[in-house]
Amino acid sequence: MKAFLTTLVLVSVIWNSYGQTGRIEGESWSNYVERTAIESDHLEPVDSYFDYFKYEIDYKNKIRSFLLDTLNKRPLARLLVLPSFTSEYVINLENIEGTYVVTKVSVDRSIWYAENPDDIKIIISERSISKTLADKIDNLFETALDQTKYKNNGMMGTDGTTYYFTSIGNSGRRTATKWSPRKGTKINQLIGITEALTLRNLNEDQLIDEIDKLMGRF
Numbered sequence: 001m002k003a004f005l006t007t008l009v010l011v012s013v014i015w016n017s018y019g020q021t022g023r024i025e026g027e028s029w030s031n032y033v034e035r036t037a038i039e040s041d042h043l044e045p046v047d048s049y050f051d052y053f054k055y056e057i058d059y060k061n062k063i064r065s066f067l068l069d070t071l072n073k074r075p076l077a078r079l080l081v082l083p084s085f086t087s088e089y090v091i092n093l094e095n096i097e098g099t100y101v102v103t104k105v106s107v108d109r110s111i112w113y114a115e116n117p118d119d120i121k122i123i124i125s126e127r128s129i130s131k132t133l134a135d136k137i138d139n140l141f142e143t144a145l146d147q148t149k150y151k152n153n154g155m156m157g158t159d160g161t162t163y164y165f166t167s168i169g170n171s172g173r174r175t176a177t178k179w180s181p182r183k184g185t186k187i188n189q190l191i192g193i194t195e196a197l198t199l200r201n202l203n204e205d206q207l208i209d210e211i212d213k214l215m216g217r218f
Contacts, residue, residue: 041185043148043165043176059112063088066122067105072096074173076134077141079194080164086110091194093129093137100134102127102197129197133204136211137197141167143218144190148176163191189214 052060067080072094080090089106108121145167160180167174181187193214196207 040151041181041187043144043178043187044151045148046164046175046177062111062117066107066111066117066120070105070122070124071103074168075166076100076138076168077194078164078166079191080166081161082164083110083161084159085113088112091198093134093197095134100129100131102129104198125198127198127202129202130204133208136208137194138167138169140190140193140211140215141165142169142171143215144187145171145174145176147218148174163187165190186214186217189217 049057063080063082067088067090071078071090071092075092075094077093078090080088082088087107087110089104092103092105094101094103103124103126106123108123109119111117111120114120145165163178163181165176165178178187181191189210193207193210196202196210
């Protein structure tokens with residue numbers, strides 16, 4: 001099924017690449033890819049539940065069951081990571097009675113490819129961070145979500161990683177998505193900063209400096 005779906009997407013990519021992407025006449029493919037990466041350096045709206053196929057809904061229900069159900073429903077910031085071939089995971093930041101806790105929930109194998117869901121093992125790790133860093137992460141997510149918009153080209157991806165960004169702030173609960181952002185883009189850096197929250201040798205001062213620099217790019 002997944003091979004068939006990948007073929008369909010690939011056909012769409014090829015068709016879009018030659019007629020629907022907004023490619024400038026005479027523009028090289030490499031320049032086009034670089035230009036569109038810059039132009040689309042923002043989060044994108046999440047599709048409506050009613051637009052999903054049944055197999056997508058079934059998969060997302062498994063993701064919720066294995067990765068999300070144990071977490072607080074009101075995160076300050078949450079990054080859900082769904083790779084094409086490796087195991088899925090989520091990084092969650094929440095305020096628990098004044099303590100700012102980063103939780104990573106992962107699984108020992110891909111939920112998508114698991115033949116028997118009962119064999120999947122859940123792995124949970126936690127650490128606390130300072131209020132200063134938590135506030136910086138919260139503000140960074142809110143800023144990125146403020147700039148969510150639809151992409152203006154017809155490019156679609158095949159294999160890669162889909163990211164979901166969630167925050168609950170003054171604007172209420174918001175979620176946006178991005179597929180495999182290119183290295184050096186703002187969204188790629190946002191992912192790197194969020195991933196750094198789970199590092200064993202986390203340097204908060206250094207990470208805060210990186211956040212301040214990234215905020216200057218938004």
